[in-house]
Amino acid sequence: MSLSEAHRPLYEVKANLFKGLAHPFRIRILELLSDADEVSVARLGEETGLEASHLSQHLSVLRRHRLVTSERRASHVYYRLADRRTAEMLAVARALLLEIVRTDGERIEHANALPALTQGPL
Numbered sequence: 001m002s003l004s005e006a007h008r009p010l011y012e013v014k015a016n017l018f019k020g021l022a023h024p025f026r027i028r029i030l031e032l033l034s035d036a037d038e039v040s041v042a043r044l045g046e047e048t049g050l051e052a053s054h055l056s057q058h059l060s061v062l063r064r065h066r067l068v069t070s071e072r073r074a075s076h077v078y079y080r081l082a083d084r085r086t087a088e089m090l091a092v093a094r095a096l097l098l099e100i101v102r103t104d105g106e107r108i109e110h111a112n113a114l115p116a117l118t119q120g121p122l
Contacts, residue, residue, distance in 0.1 A: 020065030025050060026058050027090070029079075033068060034087035038080040 021027060025048055032039055032047050039047075045055050059079065062068040069082045081087060 017065060017067075020061055020067055023058065023061075025054075026062055029055075029058060029062065030067065030081070030086060030090055033079060033081045034090055038071075038078040041077045041079065044079065 021030070028048055029044060032044060041052075041055065041059070044050075044059075045052060048055060050058070059068065059070070063070065066082050067086055068079050070077055070079050072078075
């Protein structure tokens with residue numbers, strides 16, 4: 001199946017979205033924002049344990065991919081999800097991954113239950 005020129009831009013946008021999600025700290029930041037209407041940069045730093053410069057870089061990536069928005073009020077900056085569907089996407093991804101882990105765990109249990117081999121590798 002070829003990637004037609006008409007569909008390529010949407011696939012590129014989707015790929016860029018997943019690039020924006022492609023770091024554990026960015027996922028954690030989005031999960032924190034999913035649990036609240038908005039979160040201050042100070043709280044995000046406390047919750048993630050990231051240095052201010054690293055947190056700023058991750059927030060910049062999330063803003064560039066339009067996953068979050070920010071608002072400055074006095075000397076504080078607050079972040080929120082740009083679209084609440086991001087929280088839904090994270091919840092679906094978590095459910096999917098938990099199912100995969102559960103299934104993999106069952107496979108490992110089955111593999112460990114196999115009888116021992118009497119001969120080593122040749």
